[in-house]
Amino acid sequence: NAGVTQTPKFQVLKTGQSMTLQCAQDMNHNSMYWYRQDPGMGLRLIYYSASEGTTDKGEVPNGYNVSRLNKREFSLRLESAAPSQTSVYFCASSDFRSSGRANEQFFGPGTRLTVL
Amino acid sequence: EDKVVQSPLSLVVHEGDTVTLNCSYEVTNFRSLLWYKQEKKAPTFLFMLTSSGIEKKSGRLSSILDKKELFSILNITATQTGDSAVYLCAGVDNYGQNFVFGPGTRLSVLP
Numbered sequence: 408n409a410g411v412t413q414t415p416k417f418q419v420l421k422t423g424q425s426m427t428l429q430c431a432q433d434m435n436h437n438s439m440y441w442y443r444q445d446p447g448m449g450l451r452l453i454y455y456s457a458s459e460g461t462t463d464k465g466e467v468p469n470g471y472n473v474s475r476l477n478k479r480e481f482s483l484r485l486e487s488a489a490p491s492q493t494s495v496y497f498c499a500s501s502d503f504r505s506s507g508r509a510n511e512q513f514f515g516p517g518t519r520l521t522v523l
Numbered sequence: 524e525d526k527v528v529q530s531p532l533s534l535v536v537h538e539g540d541t542v543t544l545n546c547s548y549e550v551t552n553f554r555s556l557l558w559y560k561q562e563k564k565a566p567t568f569l570f571m572l573t574s575s576g577i578e579k580k581s582g583r584l585s586s587i588l589d590k591k592e593l594f595s596i597l598n599i600t601a602t603q604t605g606d607s608a609v610y611l612c613a614g615v616d617n618y619g620q621n622f623v624f625g626p627g628t629r630l631s632v633l634p
Contacts, residue, residue, distance in 0.1 A: 438619060447532075449611060450566075450624040457620055497565060501619065511557065512613075512622065514565035 409433055413498050413515035420488045420522045428483040428518050430498030438501045439481035440465075440512065441473060443494040450497065456481055488522045495519050525550045527614050527625035535631045540602050544628045547594040550614035550621070556588050556595045559611040561627070566611055569597070602632045 411432045420426060432439065437458050442450040442465075452465030456475040470492060472484045481500075485492060499512040527548045536542055548556060555573045559566035570579045572588035572595060579586050583602075588595045599606055609627040 440622065442624075447626055449527075449626040450613075450622075452622060455620055457618075463620070511568045511571055512566075513568075516564050 411498055411500055411513050411515035413496075413518050415518060416516065418518060418520050420485075420520065422489060422522060424488050425484065425486050426488065427485075428496055428498075428520075429480070430482065430515055431480045432498075432500040432513070433479065434500060434502070434513065435478070436500035436502040436513075437478075439475065440499040440501075441471070441481070441483045442497045442499065443467065443492075444497060444517075445494050453483065453496075488520075490522045493520060493522045525614070525621065525623045527612060527623050529610075529612060529625035529628050531628060532626060533629045533631075535633065536602055537633050538603055540632075541598065541600045542602060542630065544597040544599075544610050544612075544630070545594065546596070546612035546625055548612075548614040548623070548625075549593065550616055550623050552617040553590075553593075553614055554617045554619070555615050557613045557615060557622075558586055558595070558597050559613070561609045561611055562607075569610075599630075602630075604632050604634055606630060607632045 414429045440455040441453040451467050454473040456462045459478045474482045496518045498515040501512045530545045558569040570586045575590040583600045586597045609629050611627045613624045
């Protein structure tokens, strides 16, 4: 049981390049999320997916696209990277329909992205 | 606009001290308040609080929610150097979709 996995762990891009961050969870969770974390700003939600086949914008969606490929996988794409997208990106999942610890989010290890 | 505010943003204490971290929230259709500990990597879950006035405890950590005043506190007693971390709180709505995180409190515990 790996929990939430993310690839890659580190990435350096040049301005204008594109890339996809991959995320997968093996906990059979319905909901998945992408956050970015910048110093002093906590976690900011980029996009989330309540269930397979649905995606919604979060607080900071500009410059990103997402795909909920299936229940396990949720990818984040930067079509044309900009230096302002230098950040640490976290994927998370939760199963808010459950009782008890519903709404707890489980986080992946993060991807440190630098855009030059 | 939904927001979560934490205070203090940074705190330095010595081992054995007791600390109180504060979190106030404004979240539409609020359901729960969550606390996380973040060391060098991903946040790890500490508590979820849904009901007002019921303290949750785990070892030296405890937390309580006041839904009338829209705030929560996280207490750590007899702090240890291993408690050094950023502590995040987040408000989540009734649909379990909108997680709003605060900026975190960076706690440093000196030996």
